[in-house]
Amino acid sequence: MFKIMGVDPGTNYCGTALFTIDKDFKITSIECFLVDLTTPKYKVLENNLFYRLNRLYSIFIYLFSNNDVLWLASEAGFINRFRPAAYGPIVNSIYTIKKAYKDATGLDHITEYPPSIVKKVITSHGGADKGDMFVGVSGIKEISKFLTGNESEHEIDAMGMAYTCYLEIKNKPEMLLSL
Numbered sequence: 412m413f414k415i416m417g418v419d420p421g422t423n424y425c426g427t428a429l430f431t432i433d434k435d436f437k438i439t440s441i442e443c444f445l446v447d448l449t450t451p452k453y454k455v456l457e458n459n460l461f462y463r464l465n466r467l468y469s470i471f472i473y474l475f476s477n478n479d480v481l482w483l484a485s486e487a488g489f490i491n492r493f494r495p496a497a498y499g500p501i502v503n504s505i506y507t508i509k510k511a512y513k514d515a516t517g518l519d520h521i522t523e524y525p526p527s528i529v530k531k532v533i534t535s536h537g538g539a540d541k542g543d544m545f546v547g548v549s550g551i552k553e554i555s556k557f558l559t560g561n562e563s564e565h566e567i568d569a570m571g572m573a574y575t576c577y578l579e580i581k582n583k584p585e586m587l588l589s590l
Contacts, residue, residue, distance in 0.1 A: 417573025426565025
């Protein structure tokens with residue numbers, strides 16, 4: 412049995428999905444968390460990126476330390492054409508989460524996926540929007556039985572990350588042989 416954590420990194424909200432996989436490569440459970448870095452609101456300190464990244468690090472150290480995560484699947488940094496200035500903070504979030512994973516586990520089992528790849532895996536096309544992703548994730552039998560219907564768009568994206576990694580490991584189990 413092993414666990415994969417999928418992460419949709421952000422500086423305001425960060426989605427996570429923890430997949431537990433059995434020895435036969437079947438998903439036995441999925442737990443989702445939404446990390447909200449925006450509360451408390453309207454305070455100068457909490458709006459500071461450095462403060463948020465420190466909170467992100469602390470939260471993920473806790474999650475990784477208490478969940479025996481073997482593999483981290485994270486969204487890769489990308490430039491959003493509508494918010495190109497967000498690239499730097501997102502890359503900082505990704506780095507912070509990866510550092511927390513390495514510090515908590517001592518492992519380097521990290522895969523980053525561009526959003527277009529995850530969208531292709533989940534919906535069969537790289538230009539999927541948030542609604543398409545929800546429909547796509549809901550249509551995957553291995554995942555749908557664990558859905559509550561209350562998952563945020565960030566948790567759905569994190570499930571997409573974890574599922575993409577799950578399929579890669581399932582199709583290339585030799586990835587686990589070196590562990």
